[in-house]
Amino acid sequence: MNKRILIIDDEKNMRWAIKKALEKEGYNIYEAENGQDGLEKLEEIYPDLILLDLRMPVMDGMEALQRIKEINQDIPVIMLTAHGTMESAVEAMKLGALDYISKPFDIEELKVLIKKALNVGELKSEVNYLREELEKNTGKTVIGESPKMKKVLxxxxxxxxxxxxxxxxxxxxxxxxxxxxxxxxxxxxxxxxxxxxxxxxxxxxxxxxxxxxxxxxxxxxxxxxxxxxxxxxxxxxxxxxxxxxxxxxxxxxxxxxxxxxxxxxxxxxxxxxxxxxxxxxxxxxxxxxxxxxxxxxxxxxxxxxxxxxLPALRDRKEDIPLLIEHFLNYYGKEIGRKNMSISKKAMEKLIQYKWSGNIRELENMIERLVILVDGDIIEERHLPSEVFTRTEMDNAFKLPENGVNLEQVEKSLISQALEISNGNQTHAAKLLGITRHTLIYRIEKYNLQDV
Structure with missing residues (x-):
């Protein structure tokens, strides 16, 4: 895709001359006659580079430069002026201008500056892109040796x-x-x-x-x-x-x-x-x-x-130790506790747990334990109460020999959870081990809005 260059200059002849010269180089050229017009064009076209005049009516170059950098600090800006002084050049550079050229200028010199500026802009974009992706994906990787996860991979x-x-x-x-x-x-x-x-x-x-x-x-x-x-x-x-x-x-x-x-x-x-x-x-x-x-x-x-x-975490229990080890290493390094480990009993308890919130719930729990546990070993006593209460509840439910009406049981449990939580859907969903979104769907399904 050809690079987009926005020329912001109140001199029509100057814009015309620059446009003709740069279009021959394959650039897509856009024009604005003052700073205010230039800001509107900026939002429309997302230029790769801006040529900005210093002295203009309505909004001058310095104010426009400041506003441009507030919108996107990574857009390279080259200042153009017939009133160039060292003071204005220094001020423009402080505000974020990449370079500065005085009128009248050699168009070949301007072309060289533009190529350099675009290279800098591309480098900045690449660095920012990689930094953002690193931040988004740090600690987020596919982990699993279970048959179901192997099939997914x-x-x-x-x-x-x-x-x-x-x-x-x-x-x-x-x-x-x-x-x-x-x-x-x-x-x-x-x-x-x-x-x-x-x-x-x-x-x-x-x-x-x-x-x-x-x-x-x-x-x-x-x-x-x-x-x-x-x-x-x-x-x-x-x-x-x-x-x-x-x-x-x-x-x-x-x-x-x-x-x-x-x-x-x-x-x-x-x-x-x-x-x-x-x-x-x-x-x-x-x-x-x-x-x-x-x-x-x-x-x-x-x-x-x-x-x-993707399988639920409760259906790939053999992956739980791998995930726990991964999150222990990740959050341990993040807060400077690199030797964190977990006891055998605590691990067994976490493997038995149902994990209604799946990997996200496991990750949040390990992060919390790494921060709060004294010492380097997470023991069974350190685990949150829900690990024990939900495990006990899971073991307490036994299917009668004559079977049950599953929808009636589900409806009854949702009604009880809503009553216990005084209608607080987030709390009720937590009691049931489901997401709030799933709870809302079930409430509508069973017409329990007035419970």
Missing amino acids: EIVERVASTNATILILGESGTGKEVIANTIHYNSDRKDKPYVKVNCGAIPENLIESELFGYEKGAFTGAIARKIGKFERARGGTIFLDEIGELDLGMQVKLLRVLQEREFERVGGNETIKIDIRVIAATNKDLFKMMQEGNFREDLYYRLNVIPIE
């Missing part, structure tokens, strides 16, 4: 290098995002953008503009064009977490993107083509939702090209 290895759409299924906390990360970073798109979207965390009235972006004036408050998540992921991967939270209207629009690889921004007419790999994930039963009319059949089959189902 075999599928991941086979599909990573393809462009196939992936649907990752599994309970909350089973590591769906980690699997998505693994697929992307082992694909041919690993050096391209990787955009993550939590569909359940974005309000319904905002999800379309977040995914597809919007044009200036598309609605009240749309003061400039905004690039959406799909457009930002061009050439790379988009990870749509909690895909089951999308309403039917958004499902139709997503289906079109998956089928045609194109969309329009909200309020726009331009059709935007994208080359993108889609990975989706959910802890919901999409097949059941489809049968109940809450999830589109055509979208389900479009997403479900390669399904990867």
Whole structure:
């Protein structure tokens, strides 16, 4: 993709001359006649470099430079001025300008400065990208030697290098995002953008503009064009977490993107083509939702090209010691306690535990123990009370010889949990060992809203 350069200068002839010279070098050139106009253009086009005049009406170069750096401190800026002094050059550099050139200047000299600035900008972007990815993925790796996890990893290895759409299924906390990360970073798109979207965390009235972006004036408050998540992921991967939270209207629009690889921004007419790999994930039963009319059949089959189902932690108990060792090492190093270990009895207790929150619950518990336990060994007495109470409860339930009506038992237990917690859904979900989202689904299923 050709580099985008924004020229902010009140002299029309100067903009014209620079534009003509730089277009011959293959750059895409955009213009603004003052600082205020330049800031609006910045939000629209996300330039790779800015040529900024010092003296302009409405908003001068120094104020514009400061505002530009507040929006994105990594955009390289070269100052242009016919009033150059050492004082203004020093001030501009302090505010974040990368370089400074006085008018009239040799266009060849400007071209050299631009090439250097773009190289610096690319280096900064790469460093920031790697730093962010390191922070996001530190301690987050796929760990497992159980047969079920080996099967998952075999599928991941086979599909990573393809462009196939992936649907990752599994309970909350089973590591769906980690699997998505693994697929992307082992694909041919690993050096391209990787955009993550939590569909359940974005309000319904905002999800379309977040995914597809919007044009200036598309609605009240749309003061400039905004690039959406799909457009930002061009050439790379988009990870749509909690895909089951999308309403039917958004499902139709997503289906079109998956089928045609194109969309329009909200309020726009331009059709935007994208080359993108889609990975989706959910802890919901999409097949059941489809049968109940809450999830589109055509979208389900479009997403479900390669399904990867992650087992719950309770179904891969042989991996628990490996995970505990990993989190002990990671959090031990993080806080300077590198010799942390766990006793045999404590390990046995954690293996027996049901882990309704799966790997996320295990990780949080180990982090807490590493911080709070005195000494280097985690003993059975250090474990939180829920490890013992839930294990006892699990052992206490025995199936009667004549069997039970499972739905009636479930309904009764949910009613009791809501009564004990005085209607606090988070507390009730914890008592039942399920997520709040699952509890809400069960409440609606059994019409227990008034309990």
